[in-house]
Amino acid sequence: MRDEELARQVAEDVSAPGRGVLPAGKAYVESSMDARVQDLLAKEGWQSGEPWTLLRRDLAEPVQDPGVHVEVTGPEQADEWAAVLQASFDRSTFSGAHWHATAAGAPYADARCLTVRDERGEAVAVAIVWAAGEGRIGLIEPMGVHRAHRGQGYGRAVTIAAARALRELGSSSMVAYCESANVGAVATYRSAGMEQLSERRDISRNA
Numbered sequence: 001m002r003d004e005e006l007a008r009q010v011a012e013d014v015s016a017p018g019r020g021v022l023p024a025g026k027a028y029v030e031s032s033m034d035a036r037v038q039d040l041l042a043k044e045g046w047q048s049g050e051p052w053t054l055l056r057r058d059l060a061e062p063v064q065d066p067g068v069h070v071e072v073t074g075p076e077q078a079d080e081w082a083a084v085l086q087a088s089f090d091r092s093t094f095s096g097a098h099w100h101a102t103a104a105g106a107p108y109a110d111a112r113c114l115t116v117r118d119e120r121g122e123a124v125a126v127a128i129v130w131a132a133g134e135g136r137i138g139l140i141e142p143m144g145v146h147r148a149h150r151g152q153g154y155g156r157a158v159t160i161a162a163a164r165a166l167r168e169l170g171s172s173s174m175v176a177y178c179e180s181a182n183v184g185a186v187a188t189y190r191s192a193g194m195e196q197l198s199e200r201r202d203i204s205r206n207a
Contacts, residue, residue, distance in 0.1 A: 007036035015044055015205070026206055033201045041203050049202035051180040055194040059138075059167040059174060063193075066116075066160040073113040073126070075100065081115055084126045088144025102128070112165045116158045118149065125154040129162045131169035138171030143185075155185075159192035 017024040031037055033051065042048065073081045079096035086092045102108060107130060116125040127143040140162040145155045159176075166174045178185040180199055190196055 001032060001034065002036050004036060007040055010037050011040040011044065015041070024207075026204065028202050028204045030200055030202050033199055038201065038203055041205075046203045046205050049204055051199045051201050052177050053180045053186050053199055054197045055176045055178075055186070055189045056197055057163055057174045057192070057194040059163060059171055063160060063164040063167055066157040066164070068154065068157040068161070069117045069121075070158070070161040071115045071117065072165075073115045075103065077115065077123075078103075080123050081113060081126050084115070084123050084146050085142060085144045087146045087148070088126070088142075110169065112169070114158060114161055114165060116154055116161065118152075118154075122149075124149040124152075125158040127158045127162045129166050129169070129174070131166055131171050134170035135172050136170075138166035138169065138174050140166075140174055140176045143176070155188035156191045159189060159194070163192070 013019045013021045014027070014029050022029075028049075029037070029041060029046070030052070038048070071077075078099040082094050082096045082099050085094045099113075103113070110131040110133070112129050112131075114127045114129065115123050118124050123146075125143075125145040127140055130139040130141065132138065140159065143155070143158060143162065145158070163174050174194070176189050176194060177200070178189065180186070186196065
């Protein structure tokens, strides 16, 4: 957070494409808002972005049943899953092809793609959970509820289902990040047993 030598090394590494950390052109770095590296990058012309909220749920104890029908999504449901995600976010262009590309990546070997269905069998909420190994932190990203099905508890349900899936994968805890301005998302994560922690901020370079 405040280690001057380490902060300078990180700032130098992310600012110089030749170091092999970030390519030339537009790039982003995320860190705690009071981290020293933020100050150093700002001095180099990096621009500060919107604050993000970090949330966490401990998975040491069993996770309650989400109370809905949850499926692990496979390639056959890729288009349906992508359609729900696209309907969860304004201007989203996520497609079945994007799903297949995501699933083909090496990190997906320890991930699970989840779909929540309503009583009619319609897909209403989706999420992906990313495990990092036994006893390590897991991530839920993305999580979305179809705009036609909001306000019915599906966001809370899919988040609880995500916690159960990560616990089964051996994760010690689950974290999520969302824009602090998205108060509905923060409230949803908190309703699913996640604790609101620190804010973080993107800092970007345009060229």
